[in-house]
Amino acid sequence: xxxxxxxxxxxxxxKTYDDGTAALKATDIDIKAGEIVALLGPSGCGKTTLLRxxxxxxxxxxxxxxxxxxxxVVDVPSEKRHIGMVFQHYALFxxxxxxxxxxxxxxxxxxxxxxxxxxxxxxxxxxxxxAFANKRVQELSGGQRQRVALARAIAPRPRVLLLxxxxxxLDAKLKESLRDELAELLRQFGITAIxxxxxxxxxxxxxxxxxxxxxxxxEQVADARTLYEKPATAFVAEFxxxxxxxxxxxxxxxxxxxxxDSLYMRPEHVRVDVxxxxxxxxxxxxxxxxxxxxxxxxxxxxxxxxxxxxxxAETIRVDQxxxxxxxxxxxxxxxxxx
Amino acid sequence: xxxxxxxxxxxxxxxxxxxxxxxxxxxTPIILSILAGFVVNYPTGLKxxxxxxxxxxxxxVYGDTLARSIVLAFACLVIAILIGTPCAYxxxxxxxxxxxxxxxxxxxxxxxxxxxxxxALILMYGHFKGFRSSxxxxxxxxxxxxxxxxxxxLIPAFANAELRALDEAARTLGANFAQRFxxxxxxxxxxxxxxxxxxxxxxxxxxxxxTWMLHTPLTRTLPVGLADSYASMRLEIGSAYTVIxxxxxxxxxxxxQAGADALQRYFTKNR
Amino acid sequence: MLQPRRLxxxxxxxxxxxxxxxxxxxxxxxxxLILLPLSRLGVAEGLARYAQVVGNARYLEALFNTFALSxxxxxxxxxxxxxxxxxxxxxxxxxxxxxxxAVLTLPLSFPGxxxxxxxxxxxxxxxxxxxxxxxxxGERITFAYGFMGxxxxxxxxxxxxxxxxxxxxxxxxxxxxxxxxITLGASRWQVLFDVIIPGLRETAIASAAIVxxxxxxxxxxxxxxxxxxEVLPITIYNEFTNYANFATAAILSLLLGAxxxxxxxxxxxxxxxxxxxx
Numbered sequence: 001x002x003x004x005x006x007x008x009x010x011x012x013x014x015k016t017y018d019d020g021t022a023a024l025k026a027t028d029i030d031i032k033a034g035e036i037v038a039l040l041g042p043s044g045c046g047k048t049t050l051l052r053x054x055x056x057x058x059x060x061x062x063x064x065x066x067x068x069x070x071x072x073v074v075d076v077p078s079e080k081r082h083i084g085m086v087f088q089h090y091a092l093f094x095x096x097x098x099x100x101x102x103x104x105x106x107x108x109x110x111x112x113x114x115x116x117x118x119x120x121x122x123x124x125x126x127x128x129x130x131a132f133a134n135k136r137v138q139e140l141s142g143g144q145r146q147r148v149a150l151a152r153a154i155a156p157r158p159r160v161l162l163l164x165x166x167x168x169x170l171d172a173k174l175k176e177s178l179r180d181e182l183a184e185l186l187r188q189f190g191i192t193a194i195x196x197x198x199x200x201x202x203x204x205x206x207x208x209x210x211x212x213x214x215x216x217x218x219e220q221v222a223d224a225r226t227l228y229e230k231p232a233t234a235f236v237a238e239f240x241x242x243x244x245x246x247x248x249x250x251x252x253x254x255x256x257x258x259x260x261d262s263l264y265m266r267p268e269h270v271r272v273d274v275x276x277x278x279x280x281x282x283x284x285x286x287x288x289x290x291x292x293x294x295x296x297x298x299x300x301x302x303x304x305x306x307x308x309x310x311x312x313a314e315t316i317r318v319d320q321x322x323x324x325x326x327x328x329x330x331x332x333x334x335x336x337x338x
Numbered sequence: 339x340x341x342x343x344x345x346x347x348x349x350x351x352x353x354x355x356x357x358x359x360x361x362x363x364x365x366t367p368i369i370l371s372i373l374a375g376f377v378v379n380y381p382t383g384l385k386x387x388x389x390x391x392x393x394x395x396x397x398x399v400y401g402d403t404l405a406r407s408i409v410l411a412f413a414c415l416v417i418a419i420l421i422g423t424p425c426a427y428x429x430x431x432x433x434x435x436x437x438x439x440x441x442x443x444x445x446x447x448x449x450x451x452x453x454x455x456x457x458a459l460i461l462m463y464g465h466f467k468g469f470r471s472s473x474x475x476x477x478x479x480x481x482x483x484x485x486x487x488x489x490x491x492l493i494p495a496f497a498n499a500e501l502r503a504l505d506e507a508a509r510t511l512g513a514n515f516a517q518r519f520x521x522x523x524x525x526x527x528x529x530x531x532x533x534x535x536x537x538x539x540x541x542x543x544x545x546x547x548x549t550w551m552l553h554t555p556l557t558r559t560l561p562v563g564l565a566d567s568y569a570s571m572r573l574e575i576g577s578a579y580t581v582i583x584x585x586x587x588x589x590x591x592x593x594x595q596a597g598a599d600a601l602q603r604y605f606t607k608n609r
Numbered sequence: 610m611l612q613p614r615r616l617x618x619x620x621x622x623x624x625x626x627x628x629x630x631x632x633x634x635x636x637x638x639x640x641x642l643i644l645l646p647l648s649r650l651g652v653a654e655g656l657a658r659y660a661q662v663v664g665n666a667r668y669l670e671a672l673f674n675t676f677a678l679s680x681x682x683x684x685x686x687x688x689x690x691x692x693x694x695x696x697x698x699x700x701x702x703x704x705x706x707x708x709x710x711a712v713l714t715l716p717l718s719f720p721g722x723x724x725x726x727x728x729x730x731x732x733x734x735x736x737x738x739x740x741x742x743x744x745x746x747g748e749r750i751t752f753a754y755g756f757m758g759x760x761x762x763x764x765x766x767x768x769x770x771x772x773x774x775x776x777x778x779x780x781x782x783x784x785x786x787x788x789x790x791i792t793l794g795a796s797r798w799q800v801l802f803d804v805i806i807p808g809l810r811e812t813a814i815a816s817a818a819i820v821x822x823x824x825x826x827x828x829x830x831x832x833x834x835x836x837x838x839e840v841l842p843i844t845i846y847n848e849f850t851n852y853a854n855f856a857t858a859a860i861l862s863l864l865l866g867a868x869x870x871x872x873x874x875x876x877x878x879x880x881x882x883x884x885x886x887x
Contacts, residue, residue: 057506078509089500091507094605095525105511108521156512349700356692363761364713364768367727370737374730381735421630424623432620440624443631446639449870451826453842454862458638461645461855478634485627515619544720546829547842551849561720561829568726568833573735580723587718 002190005033006159008054011065015049015058023049024060025216036186036193037221038207041239043198046216048164051196055162056081068159084153084191088165090145092137098148099124099133105156123151126185143174150182154189161186163195167202179205200240212236234264234334242267244306246326253303254279254326260333267295269330270308274316278323282306287318298322368584374577392578396567400579403563404586410473410559411542414480418488418538423524423531426492444489447482452547455482460551473557479548484541488534495530496523529605532598539594543587560587643863646856655856662860668844672864675841678756679824682763686771686820687813689764694775695805698782710776714769721766721829728753728762728834756838762830767820778812811880818876825869841865 008031015024024046031037039047052058054066056078066074073081084105092101099120106116124130127147137145146166153161166182167175183206186193197203203210204224211221212235220232231237234245245262246254256263271278282300289312296316298306306324310316349357375393379386429437447455456479464470495501504526508518524531546561553562560583568576647655662668693713697706716724732738732753739749752758782805790800828842836843841861849858 055506055510057509078506079512079514081510082512083510085507085510087503087507089503091500091503093504093507093522093526095522095528104508104513108508108511108513108517152507152511162510349696353692353696353700356689357696360689360693360768360772361709361713363765364716366737367730367765368715370730371727421626425627428620428623432617437620437624440628440631443636444627446631446870447635449822449873450639450866451822451828451842451862451869453826453828453845454642454866455635455638457845457849457858457862458642459634461859462638462641463634478630481630482635485630489627540718544718546720546722547826550828550832551846561722564720564726565722565829565833568722568729576726577730580726583719583723588715591718 002034002157004157004159005190005192006068007031007033008160008192008194009065009067010050010054011067013050013053013064013066014061015046015053016061022216024053027216027218029211029218029221031192031194033192034190035209036195036207038195038197038203038210039213040197040200040203040210041213044215045213047196047198047213049216050213051162051164051194054160054194055083055085082156082159083162084156084158084160085162086146086149086153086164086166088168090137090142090149090169092145092148092152094137096137097133098129098135098137098140101137101148102151102155104152109156111156119155120151123155126188127151142170143178146170146178147181150185154191159192161189161191161193163193165197166195167199168197175202182206212239214239230332232335237264237334242307244270244308246331247304250280250300250303256326256328256331258333263331263333265326265330265332267307268293268309269327270306271325271327272296272298272308272310272314272316273323273325274310274314274320276321276323278325280324281321282324284316284318284320284322287316296322298324300324371577371580372584374574375581376578377574380573380577392574393582395575396579396582400558400563400567403558403560404582406473406557407543407560408586408590410477410480411539413477414484414542415535415538417477417481418485419531419535422485422488422534423492424519426489427496427519427523429489430493430496444486448486452479452483452545453551455479456548456551471554471556476549476552476557476559479552480542480545483545483548484538487537487541488531491530491534491537492527495527501526529598529602532594532601536591536594536598540591543591642859645859649856658856659860662857663864667839668841668861671839671841671844672868674838675825675865676868678759678763678838678840679821682760682767682824683817683821685760686764686767687817690768690771690816691775691809691813693768693772694777695779695809697772697776698779710773713772716765717769717773719766721762721827721831722833724762724766725830725833727765728758728830732758732761754834754837758834759831759836759838759840762834763824763827766827766830767823771816771820774812774816775809778809782808814876814880818873821876822869822873825865825872 010027010029010031012026012028013024014022014026016022027046027050029037039050041047049058053060053064056073056076060066060074064074065072068081093104096104099117102120102123103116106119111119120133121130124133127150129144129147129151132140132144132148137148140148146169150166163182167179170178179202186206195203195206207224209221209223210227212219212227214235220227220236222230227236228240231240234243237243243264243266245264247262248258251258251263280300282298284296285299285305286297288295288297291312293309293312294314294316296308296310298308300306308324316322373384374380376388376390377384377386378389378391429441459475459479460470463475469475501523504522505518508522513521544561545559546565549559549562550565553559558566564576564579564583567579646658649655650658697710701709730736732751734749734751734753736751736753739751742748742750752761786804786808787800790804795803826842827840828846831840831843832846842865845858845861845865848854848861
């Protein structure tokens, strides 16, 4: 592991704006040295505020503690925190070429030119931009710019790397390839990283653990599989994919006893039988073809609408009568209601 | 930029007439003054022959005004940039009442006629004889009058969201305020700075309202000399002086403008 | 993420040079000017002088002349430069636009005195208009020294900057709006009045404000023309230089400054263009 990597502890960090709106409610999270954590949530959930507080670009409320190792940095200005940050719109210095951008963090700290150049060469090679060292940043594509931004943030060997929606400005195809490259590079660097995104695929591909945030609160922190299969809250379940909430009427009809008002099941776990055999029957109201599969909306006779996935090869059409089964091991309860 | 070149419609006749009339109105006196500066006798016209005698006479009598005006304009430019750039940055960052008040105060020498400002300056500081009789007295007036234009051009450039991100990026990389201001922020607003600087130079070179009141016989500037020649010399000399003004000032401004445009292009290319 | 930032020490340090300069060389002298009649003539007589000047028919006439002249100049300049600017932006090939704009904005740096001289070359006693009118069998027409001379001179002075603003503003107009109006069935005139003119409104107000302020304070042009029509800047100059009447000159300057500033304030309230010059 990278010796510069630091563990980070967020204690009671909150941010209330002057007008009284709470962008972030008192938040705690522990990040191990060398771990990659994603802050995931919709816009306005507080993830960026938390990241910017860690970066020192936002001043959190009094009483907040941000520990880098054992050092509380909450009163340390950003430029003295020794962090690296990658911005959504790159924020590359337009007046400097690629190499000068990457060298900047070393230069302002007074690193000698020879050491600086060696480090720049090393990083440009890592991000496959050696040939672009003397190009102006305006001449690069979006993906190249973001790789320069990454190299620039990493160059001064920061204690933690902060990534603020690093792939959002890129188009879909490029996003996917850069996402995998980024995940690979971060592991090579072995650096502690906090990655803010609203894209669950991106978070799952890059991070070791995901913190799902909503309305200024972290709802759940876990690895991707746990989040998906054992979501703690309805928000987490909904945010990572889709769910069906089976109401007590439906539950009674399939013979499930439950203390909760409703139980949940993901669409891909609902079994659809085109021969009309199953625990319940219903009528297909809509089919959404999604390439690798089809999502059917099925109205259970006299009751609720269920989302269910069938394979792309299956012949299924609107108004067709189908049977539905609900494997018990896939049913789960949630601590709260939406 | 969306200019209608592809589907070139012809302009309505009235509009074309209006443009032609304006062009004619602007050009005619310029041409007349150039002619008048080189003819032996203006009322007789070209028949009287061409001469450079008037130019030489102007050079002898008013030569000092040219150098003084250019030095003054550059001094004004340097001061405006040195104090105006930090000021514009601060004003772009803070929304306090005091900052707004200063912004308002800054506009006053532009909003209030130059004559009033000049009068206020003379009645306040006129009895400091050394100051009153120096070019510095005029310089103060020019800085007061031109600084607002520079600051007003720079404020939106500094307030730009992209620039704020650059500042934050530099902070996270460990740069202190001076390093960020000089190494990142100012270079990034260079196009706006160039445009504002051009404005300062232009206004200072042509400033008359303040300068006429603030000057002394030993601190005459180009426009003051021009006014003097129009009032007391023959028409040919006034014209020759005007020709010199145009021949010196316009190419200087064009060169500065070309520099500013090049900067602008450099910064916007491939963005 | 724009949040109001409070005044910090670094900001105070950055603002101090400009603030000092403007307080020392503008604000304090301006207050001195206001109080000058009282300090020179005593409080009672100073106040009386204020009343006297503001009620003086000759001064009021000069003020009225200046105001009417500036208003007329502003209107004409805005209409002319809007037409020319729009033409340059829309009907001009890039090649022609370049030299046309260069020529039309050539006088940007000319001081008012040169413009006064130009008006004399056009409409003075030895001017071309006089020559031409004589050639065509009439009398020698001179207009330089009256209202017309000032009027044309002030327009000449203000045109270049206004044309440049309107050309830039016309470039920035969103063509999609015009196309939307056309697809909805609007005629050329309707497009002009419903889309283009509203689109240029902000520029028009901002330019008008600066043209008006410039015209109110214009001194060089009137000085060169030594016009028969008396405008307030000339009155102030005469009171100060020829009659050494400092108190009166101060009061008249304040009057002129206050009116100009008020008009600009109103204009600014009408626009919310933050980047505009005034």
